[in-house]
Amino acid sequence: MTTQEQHDGTAQQSRAVLGPSFKVGAACGCAGFLFGGTSGILKGTTPFLFATAASIQTFALGTTFWACRSTILRTTFSGEQLQFDLLKASSFAGGLSGGLVAAITRGRRSVLPATLMWSLFGGIGQLAYNGYATGNVTRQISPPEDFWTKMARQSWFPLKALSNEEYSEMLREKMLKVDVEIALLDDRIAALGKQQQDDIAIIEASRPEPSP
Numbered sequence: 001m002t003t004q005e006q007h008d009g010t011a012q013q014s015r016a017v018l019g020p021s022f023k024v025g026a027a028c029g030c031a032g033f034l035f036g037g038t039s040g041i042l043k044g045t046t047p048f049l050f051a052t053a054a055s056i057q058t059f060a061l062g063t064t065f066w067a068c069r070s071t072i073l074r075t076t077f078s079g080e081q082l083q084f085d086l087l088k089a090s091s092f093a094g095g096l097s098g099g100l101v102a103a104i105t106r107g108r109r110s111v112l113p114a115t116l117m118w119s120l121f122g123g124i125g126q127l128a129y130n131g132y133a134t135g136n137v138t139r140q141i142s143p144p145e146d147f148w149t150k151m152a153r154q155s156w157f158p159l160k161a162l163s164n165e166e167y168s169e170m171l172r173e174k175m176l177k178v179d180v181e182i183a184l185l186d187d188r189i190a191a192l193g194k195q196q197q198d199d200i201a202i203i204e205a206s207r208p209e210p211s212p
Contacts, residue, residue: 017070025063032058057105064097065122083130087123094122 036054040047069089077085098118102110 017067017074021063021067021070024066025059025061028062029055029059032056057101060104061097061101061118064100065093065118068093068096069122083134086130087126090126091119091123094125095119 033051033055035058037047037051039054040050043050072089072093073081073086077089095115095118098121099111099115102114106114
Protein backbone atom coordinates (compact mmCIF):
# COMPACT_ATOMS: atom_id res chain seq x y z
CA MET A 1 0.00 0.00 0.00
CA THR A 2 1.44 3.36 -1.04
CA THR A 3 1.63 6.49 1.07
CA GLN A 4 -1.09 8.13 -1.01
CA GLU A 5 -3.45 5.18 -0.45
CA GLN A 6 -2.78 5.28 3.29
CA HIS A 7 -3.45 9.01 3.31
CA ASP A 8 -6.71 8.53 1.38
CA GLY A 9 -7.80 5.74 3.75
CA THR A 10 -7.08 7.88 6.81
CA ALA A 11 -8.94 10.83 5.32
CA GLN A 12 -11.92 8.63 4.50
CA GLN A 13 -12.02 7.25 8.04
CA SER A 14 -11.77 10.77 9.46
CA ARG A 15 -14.69 11.92 7.32
CA ALA A 16 -16.69 8.86 8.39
CA VAL A 17 -16.16 9.83 12.04
CA LEU A 18 -16.30 13.63 11.90
CA GLY A 19 -19.29 13.94 9.56
CA PRO A 20 -21.81 12.19 11.82
CA SER A 21 -20.16 13.73 14.89
CA PHE A 22 -20.80 17.27 13.65
CA LYS A 23 -24.40 16.33 12.81
CA VAL A 24 -24.95 15.01 16.32
CA GLY A 25 -23.24 18.08 17.74
CA ALA A 26 -25.47 20.37 15.68
CA ALA A 27 -28.60 18.59 16.94
CA CYS A 28 -27.36 18.84 20.53
CA GLY A 29 -26.48 22.49 19.99
CA CYS A 30 -30.00 23.28 18.77
CA ALA A 31 -31.49 21.51 21.77
CA GLY A 32 -29.09 23.36 24.08
CA PHE A 33 -29.99 26.70 22.49
CA LEU A 34 -33.69 26.11 23.12
CA PHE A 35 -33.07 24.88 26.66
CA GLY A 36 -30.73 27.76 27.47
CA GLY A 37 -33.12 30.34 26.06
CA THR A 38 -36.00 28.90 28.06
CA SER A 39 -33.89 28.90 31.22
CA GLY A 40 -32.89 32.51 30.62
CA ILE A 41 -36.50 33.57 30.17
CA LEU A 42 -37.60 31.76 33.33
CA LYS A 43 -34.74 33.28 35.35
CA GLY A 44 -35.47 36.76 34.04
CA THR A 45 -31.92 37.32 32.73
CA THR A 46 -30.51 37.64 29.21
CA PRO A 47 -31.99 34.67 27.32
CA PHE A 48 -29.70 35.04 24.32
CA LEU A 49 -26.53 34.71 26.39
CA PHE A 50 -27.92 31.66 28.19
CA ALA A 51 -28.97 30.11 24.89
CA THR A 52 -25.61 30.81 23.25
CA ALA A 53 -23.59 29.40 26.15
CA ALA A 54 -25.77 26.31 26.38
CA SER A 55 -25.64 25.70 22.62
CA ILE A 56 -21.83 25.94 22.57
CA GLN A 57 -21.47 23.51 25.46
CA THR A 58 -23.99 21.01 24.10
CA PHE A 59 -22.48 21.24 20.61
CA ALA A 60 -19.03 20.49 22.00
CA LEU A 61 -20.40 17.72 24.19
CA GLY A 62 -22.39 16.03 21.41
CA THR A 63 -19.57 16.28 18.86
CA THR A 64 -16.92 14.99 21.26
CA PHE A 65 -19.14 12.17 22.51
CA TRP A 66 -20.01 10.85 19.06
CA ALA A 67 -16.44 11.20 17.78
CA CYS A 68 -15.05 9.30 20.79
CA ARG A 69 -17.74 6.63 20.55
CA SER A 70 -17.23 6.12 16.81
CA THR A 71 -13.45 5.96 17.23
CA ILE A 72 -13.72 3.39 20.03
CA LEU A 73 -16.10 1.22 18.01
CA ARG A 74 -13.90 1.41 14.91
CA THR A 75 -10.64 0.63 16.71
CA THR A 76 -11.49 -1.54 19.72
CA PHE A 77 -14.70 -3.27 18.61
CA SER A 78 -14.16 -3.33 14.87
CA GLY A 79 -15.62 -6.83 14.44
CA GLU A 80 -19.06 -7.96 15.44
CA GLN A 81 -20.33 -5.39 17.92
CA LEU A 82 -22.39 -6.80 20.76
CA GLN A 83 -24.75 -4.77 22.90
CA PHE A 84 -22.29 -4.89 25.80
CA ASP A 85 -19.57 -3.49 23.52
CA LEU A 86 -21.84 -0.60 22.58
CA LEU A 87 -22.57 -0.03 26.27
CA LYS A 88 -18.88 0.14 27.15
CA ALA A 89 -18.11 2.45 24.24
CA SER A 90 -20.97 4.83 25.07
CA SER A 91 -20.09 4.92 28.78
CA PHE A 92 -16.42 5.62 28.11
CA ALA A 93 -17.19 8.22 25.44
CA GLY A 94 -19.69 9.93 27.72
CA GLY A 95 -17.21 10.15 30.56
CA LEU A 96 -14.38 11.36 28.32
CA SER A 97 -16.42 13.99 26.51
CA GLY A 98 -18.11 15.19 29.70
CA GLY A 99 -14.81 15.53 31.54
CA LEU A 100 -13.17 17.31 28.61
CA VAL A 101 -15.96 19.84 28.14
CA ALA A 102 -16.15 20.42 31.91
CA ALA A 103 -12.40 21.05 32.07
CA ILE A 104 -12.65 23.66 29.31
CA THR A 105 -15.83 25.42 30.45
CA ARG A 106 -15.94 24.98 34.24
CA GLY A 107 -12.42 24.26 35.45
CA ARG A 108 -10.53 21.27 36.80
CA ARG A 109 -12.73 20.82 39.87
CA SER A 110 -15.68 19.85 37.71
CA VAL A 111 -13.81 17.21 35.70
CA LEU A 112 -14.40 14.24 37.99
CA PRO A 113 -18.12 14.87 38.71
CA ALA A 114 -18.78 15.56 35.04
CA THR A 115 -16.88 12.43 34.00
CA LEU A 116 -18.90 10.24 36.34
CA MET A 117 -22.21 11.88 35.49
CA TRP A 118 -21.83 11.77 31.71
CA SER A 119 -20.42 8.27 31.81
CA LEU A 120 -23.59 7.23 33.63
CA PHE A 121 -25.76 9.15 31.16
CA GLY A 122 -24.01 7.52 28.21
CA GLY A 123 -24.48 4.04 29.64
CA ILE A 124 -28.14 4.61 30.52
CA GLY A 125 -28.84 6.06 27.10
CA GLN A 126 -27.21 3.08 25.39
CA LEU A 127 -29.16 0.65 27.58
CA ALA A 128 -32.40 2.39 26.65
CA TYR A 129 -31.52 2.27 22.95
CA ASN A 130 -30.55 -1.41 23.17
CA GLY A 131 -33.89 -2.22 24.76
CA TYR A 132 -35.75 -0.25 22.09
CA ALA A 133 -33.78 -1.86 19.25
CA THR A 134 -34.32 -5.36 20.64
CA GLY A 135 -38.05 -4.76 20.96
CA ASN A 136 -38.20 -3.32 17.46
CA VAL A 137 -36.44 -6.36 15.99
CA THR A 138 -38.82 -8.65 17.86
CA ARG A 139 -41.80 -6.76 16.47
CA GLN A 140 -40.39 -7.00 12.95
CA ILE A 141 -39.77 -10.76 13.25
CA SER A 142 -43.16 -11.59 14.70
CA PRO A 143 -45.92 -11.74 12.05
CA PRO A 144 -48.54 -8.98 12.18
CA GLU A 145 -51.81 -9.86 13.86
CA ASP A 146 -55.21 -8.93 12.54
CA PHE A 147 -57.82 -7.01 14.53
CA TRP A 148 -59.75 -10.02 15.83
CA THR A 149 -56.59 -11.81 16.96
CA LYS A 150 -55.54 -8.76 18.97
CA MET A 151 -59.02 -8.49 20.45
CA ALA A 152 -59.03 -12.17 21.37
CA ARG A 153 -55.84 -11.69 23.39
CA GLN A 154 -57.59 -9.22 25.70
CA SER A 155 -58.66 -10.65 29.05
CA TRP A 156 -62.12 -9.06 28.91
CA PHE A 157 -62.95 -10.38 25.43
CA PRO A 158 -65.31 -13.42 25.50
CA LEU A 159 -63.37 -15.27 22.81
CA LYS A 160 -59.84 -16.57 23.14
CA ALA A 161 -57.09 -16.80 20.54
CA LEU A 162 -55.53 -20.25 20.33
CA SER A 163 -52.04 -21.05 19.20
CA ASN A 164 -51.30 -23.99 16.92
CA GLU A 165 -50.25 -26.12 19.89
CA GLU A 166 -53.38 -25.24 21.88
CA TYR A 167 -55.60 -25.95 18.88
CA SER A 168 -53.91 -29.32 18.29
CA GLU A 169 -54.34 -30.23 21.97
CA MET A 170 -58.02 -29.29 21.82
CA LEU A 171 -58.49 -31.47 18.72
CA ARG A 172 -56.77 -34.39 20.46
CA GLU A 173 -59.07 -34.07 23.47
CA LYS A 174 -62.13 -34.00 21.24
CA MET A 175 -60.91 -37.06 19.32
CA LEU A 176 -60.40 -38.91 22.61
CA LYS A 177 -63.95 -38.05 23.65
CA VAL A 178 -65.26 -39.27 20.29
CA ASP A 179 -63.29 -42.53 20.66
CA VAL A 180 -64.76 -43.05 24.13
CA GLU A 181 -68.29 -42.42 22.86
CA ILE A 182 -67.74 -44.83 19.95
CA ALA A 183 -66.51 -47.50 22.38
CA LEU A 184 -69.60 -46.99 24.56
CA LEU A 185 -71.85 -47.27 21.51
CA ASP A 186 -70.09 -50.49 20.48
CA ASP A 187 -70.70 -51.90 23.96
CA ARG A 188 -74.37 -50.94 23.80
CA ILE A 189 -74.76 -52.44 20.34
CA ALA A 190 -73.11 -55.66 21.52
CA ALA A 191 -75.38 -55.73 24.59
CA LEU A 192 -78.47 -55.15 22.46
CA GLY A 193 -77.39 -57.90 20.05
CA LYS A 194 -76.88 -60.32 22.92
CA GLN A 195 -80.22 -59.36 24.43
CA GLN A 196 -81.91 -59.87 21.08
CA GLN A 197 -80.37 -63.33 20.77
CA ASP A 198 -81.53 -64.18 24.30
CA ASP A 199 -85.05 -63.01 23.50
CA ILE A 200 -85.12 -65.11 20.35
CA ALA A 201 -83.90 -68.13 22.30
CA ILE A 202 -86.62 -67.61 24.93
CA ILE A 203 -89.29 -67.28 22.27
CA GLU A 204 -88.11 -70.41 20.52
CA ALA A 205 -88.07 -72.30 23.80
CA SER A 206 -91.59 -71.20 24.74
CA ARG A 207 -93.21 -72.38 21.54
CA PRO A 208 -95.22 -75.61 21.94
CA GLU A 209 -93.82 -78.57 20.20
CA PRO A 210 -96.00 -79.78 17.31
CA SER A 211 -97.98 -82.96 18.04
CA PRO A 212 -96.94 -86.05 16.10
